[in-house]
Amino acid sequence: MNPSPSEPHPQPQSLSDLFISFTVLALQGFGGVVAIVQREMVERKRWMTQEEFVEDWAVAQVMPGPNVVNLSMMIGARYFGLRGALAALAGMLTVPLVLVVLLAMVYAQYASHPGVTGALHGMSAVAAGLIASTGLKLLSALKKHPLGVPICIALAAACFSIIALLRWPLVYALFGLGAVSCLLTYRKIKP
Numbered sequence: 001m002n003p004s005p006s007e008p009h010p011q012p013q014s015l016s017d018l019f020i021s022f023t024v025l026a027l028q029g030f031g032g033v034v035a036i037v038q039r040e041m042v043e044r045k046r047w048m049t050q051e052e053f054v055e056d057w058a059v060a061q062v063m064p065g066p067n068v069v070n071l072s073m074m075i076g077a078r079y080f081g082l083r084g085a086l087a088a089l090a091g092m093l094t095v096p097l098v099l100v101v102l103l104a105m106v107y108a109q110y111a112s113h114p115g116v117t118g119a120l121h122g123m124s125a126v127a128a129g130l131i132a133s134t135g136l137k138l139l140s141a142l143k144k145h146p147l148g149v150p151i152c153i154a155l156a157a158a159c160f161s162i163i164a165l166l167r168w169p170l171v172y173a174l175f176g177l178g179a180v181s182c183l184l185t186y187r188k189i190k191p
Contacts, residue, residue, distance in 0.1 A: 009046060009047055009048065009049075010045060010046050010047060011047055011079050012047065012079050012080075012084075015080055015083060015084065015087040016087075018075075018076050018079065018080065018084055018087045018088050018091065019087045019088070019090055019091040020091065021040070021045070021091065022072050022076075022087075022088045022091030022092045023091040023092070023094065023095050024040075025037055025040055025068075025072075025091075025092070026068075026091065026092045026093070026095065026096045027095060027096065027099075029068075033068050034057070034067065034068060034130075034131065034134050035130040035131065035133055035134040035137075036130075037068055037071060037072075038053055038057075038134055038137065038138070041053060041075065047075065047079075048075070050138070050140065050141045051141050051144060053138075053141075054138055054141040056071055056074050056075070057071060057138075059074065060074060062174070062178075068092065069089065069092050069093070072088040072089060072091065072092045073085040073088055073089050075088060076088030076089070145185075146185050146188040146189050147181070147184055147185055147188060151184065155177055155180070155181050158177055159173045159177050162176075162177070
């Protein structure tokens, strides 16, 4: 359940709370944690509404760097300024970085083992399912978008076509469709 706009958000109690929360989030994901971040930040902790999450996620995707790291810094900065952004960043990166270095050393020893190869293929299928599931959950936020659901779905289909079918670079979709969607939204909401 999301808090109503008039109801105050719960928020992290300290920088340590922020650091631990993002460390736990980072340790729950493999190859992407957007589904987990959405569930934790919106549904469980209620630090943001669904609409805030969609808006911040859109900004995080446009910024350079990993999307979830960008989002964590935005959330940290929202509550504690620069110190919060750095605490959230440290939470997202510190323990996972140590684990990745350890896993790389183990992988170097066992990379050709069929069990390792199969496990990695299985994890990629799970990650794809989590991304699809999150997309479906976030679809409800489009009902409040000024363009409406049909136009948003048409823009998403055009983006999929440009990237997956035509194999054009992401930058074309980002600037081309991004500019079109911004222009359409501006025309819809301008006074």
